[in-house]
Structure formats: C-alpha cells, structure tokens
Amino acid sequence: MILFTSPLLSLLWAVSRAHTLTRSECSIPAEKQALVDDLQDVMESSVTPSSFPNPSILIAMNLVGARNAEAQKLLTEIILSTDLTDLTIGQLALNIMALTSSCQDPGNRLSILKNQMESWVSSSPQDSYSVFYGPSLALLALCQMNQEVTLELAVTFSKMLLANVSQFNIDTGAMVTLALTCISSMIPEDLSDYSQLFGQVLTSVMENISGGIEDNGLIGGSYSTGLAMQALYVQPGENWDCQKTVETILNEIEQNRFANPMSIAQLLPSLKGKTYLDVPHVVCSTGQEVRQTPQRPPSPLKTSVSNITVIYTINNQLRGVELVFNETEVVSVEKGSVLLVVLEEAQRKNPTFKFESKMTSWGIYITSINNINEDENHRTYWQFLSGLTPLDEGVSYYIPYDNEHITANFTQY
Numbered sequence: 001m002i003l004f005t006s007p008l009l010s011l012l013w014a015v016s017r018a019h020t021l022t023r024s025e026c027s028i029p030a031e032k033q034a035l036v037d038d039l040q041d042v043m044e045s046s047v048t049p050s051s052f053p054n055p056s057i058l059i060a061m062n063l064v065g066a067r068n069a070e071a072q073k074l075l076t077e078i079i080l081s082t083d084l085t086d087l088t089i090g091q092l093a094l095n096i097m098a099l100t101s102s103c104q105d106p107g108n109r110l111s112i113l114k115n116q117m118e119s120w121v122s123s124s125p126q127d128s129y130s131v132f133y134g135p136s137l138a139l140l141a142l143c144q145m146n147q148e149v150t151l152e153l154a155v156t157f158s159k160m161l162l163a164n165v166s167q168f169n170i171d172t173g174a175m176v177t178l179a180l181t182c183i184s185s186m187i188p189e190d191l192s193d194y195s196q197l198f199g200q201v202l203t204s205v206m207e208n209i210s211g212g213i214e215d216n217g218l219i220g221g222s223y224s225t226g227l228a229m230q231a232l233y234v235q236p237g238e239n240w241d242c243q244k245t246v247e248t249i250l251n252e253i254e255q256n257r258f259a260n261p262m263s264i265a266q267l268l269p270s271l272k273g274k275t276y277l278d279v280p281h282v283v284c285s286t287g288q289e290v291r292q293t294p295q296r297p298p299s300p301l302k303t304s305v306s307n308i309t310v311i312y313t314i315n316n317q318l319r320g321v322e323l324v325f326n327e328t329e330v331v332s333v334e335k336g337s338v339l340l341v342v343l344e345e346a347q348r349k350n351p352t353f354k355f356e357s358k359m360t361s362w363g364i365y366i367t368s369i370n371n372i373n374e375d376e377n378h379r380t381y382w383q384f385l386s387g388l389t390p391l392d393e394g395v396s397y398y399i400p401y402d403n404e405h406i407t408a409n410f411t412q413y
C-alpha cells in the first residue's frame, strides 16, 4: 500500500466538506427532561473563578446550549487566559476545541499542537492503548481546524494503532473513532489507500466498542458510555439499542452516579444527540439571557453522625522499585465520607501512609504513596481497588461502605 501526502491531496483536503452524519433514534422521555437539566446545572455551577479550568465542560455547554450564560462566559475567559506552558497534547486539543466552540480564535495553540504532534510516537506495540487518547484528541482538533498536516499525522498514528497489541480501552477507542471519522470525511473516497487504512482501524475499533455493550445498555461501564455513544452515533452499527442505553444512564443519574462535573461533561452531549464532531458547527448567539442560578433546597440537617470502618492497604510489589511493602491500617471515618478522608485518616495515624496528589479535570488524582511516585515514562501509577475490583471513580468521589477493603496498588498500565 503506497501512502504519502501529495500536494494534490492537500488541496483536496482543504476543499472537501465533512459528510452529513446520521444519528440513531433515541431520546430523553419528557418526564426525565428535568433530571437532565438538573445535571447540566450541576456541571455549570461547578464553574467558578477558582475552579480547575476544564475545557471539556465548555465544549459540553456549547454543544448542548448553555443554561447559564455567565458560567459560559467565565469559562471561556479562563480558558483564553490559561498558561500553555505545561499543557499536554490532549489538553491543548481540548482547549482548542473549547475555544472554537465558543467562537474564539485559538491563536498559537494550533501551531504548538502541530509541532508537538509531529514528534509524538507510541513507545512500543506493547504500550498501553490509553496513550492514544490524547493524540486522538489532537487529530480531531487539527482536522476540525482544517490543518493539512492532519492527514500525514493520521496515517502514522493509524499504523502505530494497528501495530498495538495491548488491551483495548473503550474511551480511547471512542476518541479514535471521532478523529478518524472527521479525517475520513475530509478526503475523497477514491483515495482508496487512505480510506482503506482508516477504514481498517475504524472497523476494528467499532467491533471492540460494540463488544463492550452490556446487557443493561451501558458501554464499558457508566463512565465510558457517553464517549462510546458518540462513537456509535458517527459510525452506526446494527445491534445497538440506543434507547436502552439512555434509560439505564438516566437510572444511574437518579442514583447520583454522575456527581462529578467532568463525568457530566462527557455524557451530556450524547444525551442531547451531539458529538465532538459538531464543535465546528456551533452557532454562537450574542446577548444570551443570563438565567438565575437555580435555588437548590437546603440539605436536611444532620441529626446523628455514625462512623464506618474501612480497611486500607497500600501495596508495592513492583520489581525495580526499591521499597517493596504491603501495609494495612484500619480507619474509622464518618459514614458518607469520600475515600480521600480515609487516606487522610490513615496518613494521620501512620506516616507510612503519607500520600501526595494533584488536581485534574476528574478531581484529585493520587500521584505518590509512601514516597513511591508514579512515573509516566515507566507507565506506573497508584491503582485503587475494592477487594479485587478496580474502582471506577477517584478518591474525591468514591464513597466507601462499612468494612470495605480498599487497596492502593502500585502497578503499570
């Protein structure tokens, strides 16, 4: 297969238009509309001058139509003034898409992203599949900004992805799908070498995503479903019951499983039939009305406070890392506390349980325990488990139950 970018191709790239997308039929029942509006209010009210600048929230707001124009304006200003120095490829891409969706010029972010993507490589075919998440976002952003270099980058990227042998990851697969769908729609179909390569990747990724559809309609668990739905909207398959997925997700929302604003940002566009491919088509209205922030009923006064016991183990058995240990502490915390409180209590009782963290778009992320630091180059991190099952939320949202055994395990991805 001969794959190279010719001047003719660049020209075709520049003039061609994205294909119209078809969407599966599914909707939010009228009686559940208020639930979704409330969810959007939770996400939008998380935007304050001091909160973590989260471009995914701005994208979601712009795709579905902001309910709070003040929050939208504030977040646009925050993203515009974000220091670009330490942003990763994925963060830069999200910032560009967020600004585009707010009809703002992304400025030099685009050229920085292009440069960074030109030198990006996956270190080996054994590399974790999730390392392709950020670069997929980058390809998507570059494609939407009509950057000619995208095609060449997408060819190299697709070859690395096809060579990868590690375990598939739904969220990453969804992002790959969005990026390659954008790129495929920009090249004429008769350029069969390119179409064939991207088609091959898309077919295999969509097979994996479809394989992740669970009996209850969720796709790879609660927090992958939003992005997986976007992939299934732009690459429709035959056996996906969208309505079933929506109904289960609405139940999960009712059970307060979507309290994290970032989890809402990744879900809301799909619930409203939107995808990240709609970012360049957002119509920015002027002089939007500022809605009153909803008045939430005061939470009931606590009458009695009871405590629960959590068994907390920290474990490092990785060879090559000096300190091998397995220590357990039994801690008592107030019922309803998040896991972070358990970590703090264990640290207070026993200095071996000392930990460090950083703030991210998903909340607090644990970077180090007992002086053992995660290392991106070695793909090591602190994984949290309940019994033997990995948690599907981080320490600032997960609420342990009485007598639960939580383990923090230093491992590789």
Ligand code: B12
Residues within 6 Å of the ligand: 088, 089, 090, 091, 092, 094, 130, 131, 133, 134, 169, 171, 172, 221, 223, 224, 227, 260, 263, 266, 360, 361, 362, 363, 364, 365, 366, 367, 376, 380, 381, 382, 383, 384, 385, 390, 391, 392, 393, 394, 395, 397, 413
């Ligand atoms: C790659 C990835 C990882 C990598 C991150 C390291 C790296 N350098 O790439 C690794 C494998 C280490 C990881 C770990 C975890 N992850 Co993770 N991860 C992802 C993934 C696939 C992509 C993130 C990304 O690159 N975003 C793009 C960039 C531009 O955005 P970013 O905000 O800068 O990304 C950073 C943060 O997202 C952070 N991060 C990654 N995962 C998590 C999880 C939490 C809770 C926090 C606070 C931060 C965080 O690392 C990213 C890279 O620096 C997302 C999928 C998704 N839908 O977002 C899941 C995802 C965010 N992870 C998730 C989870 C649950 C975890 C863990 C808690 C799992 C566990 N049982 O231990 C741990 C974190 C534990 C800790 N130490 O605090 C969930 C979060 C769901 C939720 N409601 O909170 C997601 C959505 C996966 C899913 N569908 O369930 N993760």
